[in-house]
Structure formats: structure tokens, C-alpha cells
Amino acid sequence: GDSVTQMEGPVTLSEEAFLTIxxxxxxxxxxxxxxxxxxxxxxxxxxxxxxKADDKGSNKGFEATYRKETTSFHLEKGSxxxxxxxxxxxxxxxxxTNAGKSTFGDGTTLTVKP
Amino acid sequence: SAVIxxxxxxxxxxxxxxxxxxxxxxxxVTMMFWYRQQPGQSLTLIATANQGxxxxxxxxxxxxxxxxxxxxxxxxxxxxxxxxxxxxxxxxCSVQPGYGDTQYFGPGTRLTVL
Numbered sequence: 001g002d003s004v005t006q007m008e009g010p011v012t013l014s015e016e017a018f019l020t021i022x023x024x025x026x027x028x029x030x031x032x033x034x035x036x037x038x039x040x041x042x043x044x045x046x047x048x049x050x051x052k053a054d055d056k057g058s059n060k061g062f063e064a065t066y067r068k069e070t071t072s073f074h075l076e077k078g079s080x081x082x083x084x085x086x087x088x089x090x091x092x093x094x095x096x097t098n099a100g101k102s103t104f105g106d107g108t109t110l111t112v113k114p
Numbered sequence: 115s116a117v118i119x120x121x122x123x124x125x126x127x128x129x130x131x132x133x134x135x136x137x138x139x140x141x142x143v144t145m146m147f148w149y150r151q152q153p154g155q156s157l158t159l160i161a162t163a164n165q166g167x168x169x170x171x172x173x174x175x176x177x178x179x180x181x182x183x184x185x186x187x188x189x190x191x192x193x194x195x196x197x198x199x200x201x202x203x204x205x206x207c208s209v210q211p212g213y214g215d216t217q218y219f220g221p222g223t224r225l226t227v228l
Contacts, residue, residue, distance in 0.1 A: 031214070032214045032215075034216065034217075036217075036219075042221055042222070043118075043206055043208075043219035043220050043221045043222050044157075044206070044208075044217070044219040045219065046216045046217075046218075049216060051214070089156075089157070091217075093210070093213070093214045093215065093217075094213075094214065095213040095214045099162070100145065100210070100212070100213030100214065101145070101147070101159070101162070101210070102210065102217050104156065104157050105156070106155075106156040107155075107156050107157075109154070
């Protein structure tokens with residue numbers, strides 16, 4: 001079945017550092033890929049997504065590129081801020097399997113220190 | 115997109131009692147889900163709430179413990195029955211407009227069982 005593997009956390013960075021959170025997936029077809037973010041005390045919200053190979057999703061300075069050859073969707077940001085401290089979830093959703101439901105990774109907690 | 119509200123936002127309950135959580139969506143959506151998220155941990159899907167029929171439960175979750183209603187396409191309830199401290203968690207409602215689409219989450223209900 002479908003699965004998503006994220007790099008283990010927690011991740012602690014200083015402000016303005018470069019961020020990478022790795023995400024790899026297994027899927028039987030051609031999934032859409034997502035990054036969701038959960039700020040403290042809130043539900044998850046979409047950060048960015050990509051729907052086909054080589055697409056780049058971007059939002060709020062974050063980027064991720066859909067790499068079919070490596071089945072990866074790594075999240076990057078060039079310069080993190082304290083306000084980026086949150087839990088980040090990689091996810092996929094595939095039309096043809098799992099009744100179209102999304103599959104989530106375990107989440108990576110990011111803490112950015114001033 | 116979809117905007118989701120949940121009630122209550124938090125509650126503290128006694129062992130052996132039950133709590134019903136409400137989820138209201140601002141648009142009609144077929145796919146609706148209930149998740150549990152324990153502090154610092156990943157999401158665990160409890161069930162898919164089906165309009166007009168019984169919910170579809172994931173492995174490890176049963177209707178007697180987590181009865182779900184879905185009377186229409188904009189509303190659902192999840193009841194946590196005969197609670198124990200192990201049920202202390204955040205319960206999240208979410209919707210997905212279609213297969214392969216973004217999921218939209220409610221703000222969550224933080225439950226503490228004493």
C-alpha cells in the first residue's frame with residue numbers, strides 16, 4: 001500500500017539557517033504530494049502541493065519538487081524564521097487507491113531559535 | 115477550499131463518561147474523516163464518516179467506542195464513549211473535496227480524561 005516516510009525529528013535551527021526536511025513515498029500510481037504545517041494549538045493546513053512529476057510547489061518561502069525518479073518530495077527553505085516553528089507533515093493522495101484518502105508521514109517538529 | 119469548525123475546542127472529562135465532538139463544514143463535501151493525534155505524535159485515522167450510512171472504521175477502532183454520525187454533507191459528530199485516560203488526545207475533523215485533493219482540517223478538540 002501507499003506510505004510516506006519523513007526524516008525523523010525534532011529539528012532545531014537558528015534563525016536564517018537553511019532548512020531541509022526529507023520525504024520519500026511509495027505509491028502504486030501517480031499521487032499528488034503535499035506538505036501540511038501544524039502551528040501550536042491549531043489544526044493542519046496546506047503549505048504547498050504538487051500534482052505531477054517535476055512540479056514545484058511553493059509558498060511562504062518554502063519549496064518542494066516532485067521527483068518521481070527518486071520518489072521524493074523534500075521540503076526546503078533558504079532562511080527560516082522563528083515563526084516557522086511548527087510540525088510539518090508530508091502526505092500523498094492517490095485517486096486509484098486507498099479510496100482516495102490521504103496518507104501522512106509521522107511529522108517533523110521544527111524549532112527555530114532566535 | 116473549506117472552512118471547518120469544531121466544538122468543543124477543549125474539554126476535561128471524568129473517566130467512564132462520554133463526549134460528543136461536533137464538526138461543521140461551510141460547504142458540502144463527500145469525504146470527511148476523524149483523526150486522533152496524541153501530543154507530539156502523528157495523525158491516526160479513526161474512521162471515514164459516510165453520509166447516510168455507517169462510518170468506515172480503521173483497524174483498532176470500533177463503533178461501540180467511537181460512534182460517528184453524518185446526517186448530511188456539512189456536519190458530523192464523533193462520540194468518545196466510556197472514556198479512560200488513554201483517550202486523552204486531540205481529535206481532528208477533516209474533509210477532502212475529491213480524490214487526490216487537499217485535505218482541510220478543523221482546529222481540533224483537545225480532550226483530557228481524568
